[in-house]
């Protein structure tokens with residue numbers, strides 16, 4: 021099974037950005053964590069990060085026919101992006117959304133979520149472990165592909 025993990029804006033700043041909220045581990049640590057989880061569950065994973073909304077849309081479009089599932093942390097675009105919503109609907113690839121923090125327990129604007137309606141499952145507020153949970157969920161459900 022082939023999974024693409026698409027991370028959105030400012031996640032490359034992990035370790036530097038608001039460490040009290042996002043922790044002190046950096047983006048390279050997150051990428052390694054995801055690779056280890058993928059190995060544990062026996063799936064192939066590609067991890068990408070984009071700061072631009074259009075780059076994320078293109079990545080989603082290019083996933084069609086190339087990946088069996090998408091794990092997406094759209095970061096701030098979660099709360100604003102009809103374009104990412106439309107792209108996920110267009111490709112109709114099984115999708116799981118992840119947020120390091122619990123977006124429902126923060127500012128009100130983070131409660132608006134354009135991505136979870138496209139996702140069959142969401143993991144929020146679990147830190148890095150949310151990505152492992154997403155991989156585990158997809159591997160269990162679709163792992164024989």
Ligand code: DQA
Pocket residue numbers: 029030031093094095096097098118119120121122123130
């Ligand atoms: C985030 C939550 C978003 O609200 C925020 O804009 C991010 C990160 C998270 O993983 O907790 O950049 O997606």
